[in-house]
Amino acid sequence: MAQTLPPESGSEPDGSQQPVKKEKKQRSFWRELPILIVVALLLSFLLQTFIARVYLIPSESMEPTLHGCAGCTGDRIVVEKVSFRFGDPQPGDVVVFKGPESWDGDFVSTRSSNTIKRGFQELGSLVGLVAPDENDLVKRVIATGGQTVQCCDDQGRVLVDGKPLDEPYIKMDFPFTPGQQTCDTPLKSGRCFDPVTVPEGNVWVMGDNRSNSADSRYHVGDELQGTIPIDNVIGKAQLIVLPPSRWGLLDSPAIQGQ
Template sequence: MSATEAPPRPRWRRVTGSAWFQLLLAFVVFGLILSFVAKPYVVPSASMQNTLQPGDRILVNRLAYVAAPPGDGDVIVFDADSTWDTGPATAVNPIKAALRWVGEVTGFGPSGSHTLVKRIIGTPGQTVKCCSADGRVVVDGHPLDEPYVFQDFPFQPGTLDCTTTPASSRCFAAVTVPKDSYLMLGDHRSDSADSAYLCRSGFPPPECWRWAHRDDIVGKAVAVIWPIGRWSGL
């Protein structure tokens, strides 16, 4: 080797300096961020209007509940279990399945069929019912102030409330939230298949409640990131 020739680069430098390695590293880092730090999610329905609109892309903080448990009023994304099914099972279309995978990874496209976004109204051990005399949800005896609620069920004290026949569809009996579970309601109360969805009739089935379970929580929704005109924190 002449004095003017540079020594050959070590093999590890040649590997790590290649475009393919750097592309692979970028995918690994991106995957780790999605798995453990933050994840985009597309809002699939109108159940959270007007806080969230159908098609909004939101950022979900996956580390939000590492040091503290989910709290009242948090908007969370969670994986729903079979009790949240609202219709018969259908065959999986491979194209739709692929699109859902892309949507789950990027936040642009449909998300998982059992991944939902709702607001926490009751945490483990709290007792929740509806309604107070003026039609509000009551948690541990305290009526909630909920300025975010959109198009609630009709409620008129003395005319259409929880004591009349028929009762207001806003009403549901008192329930104590089980351990490691959360009572979820949509902000668009009259258009949300939420925890109380099956319990609002005059004769609800014995096991009408549906819960978000602690281990199934993906994270806390913290911001709307798309479309640009709706950029905002939550």
């Protein structure tokens, strides 16, 4: 006699099939939220440490290329950190760098005197929620290691290795009037500075707003002759992301002597 198989789970004794209902175990959103937050913070840390970071422009030293002033809405720029892992900054690049100690005269720490609050600020800095507590500056590279930079030729242009630079981004500079106010007149032009040979491994930087920028010229009397070690360069400024009216790529022309 043929053996009758027992009815499958979920079927009626008469053999008719009924749908099997399986309860799905759903994880609580509140249990997953801490994991999502940790992953997001970790990704933010990795992104801003090795790939790119957003910086706020606080001053007028790079006008009109970059907008910034006290009490106004400064540009926020994306600074990517990958390019200089495979090569050095070049003349024309707009870079963000950590100012050497001699550049820290006007720097004021943003950290709290409260130990606990300061600890949270440092933690927030690691993941990009709080600005780093260091004197980060933005300028344009004008000359690199081994080159000699000075100003000016008879037209008021910066010279690198004796050749004048083409700098279309300069809109604001000190007066320079041939025959009236130059580097040879009793009242010298504010553009003028003596020759400086950039040490190997360093760069000479200047603001696009030449009449209002405490750049390498301002620090020429320090131990580095105003130059910046390449190791201090954080990355290359690539684009403006805020405010929306200022969106756009940053121009870094390959300036060279004519």
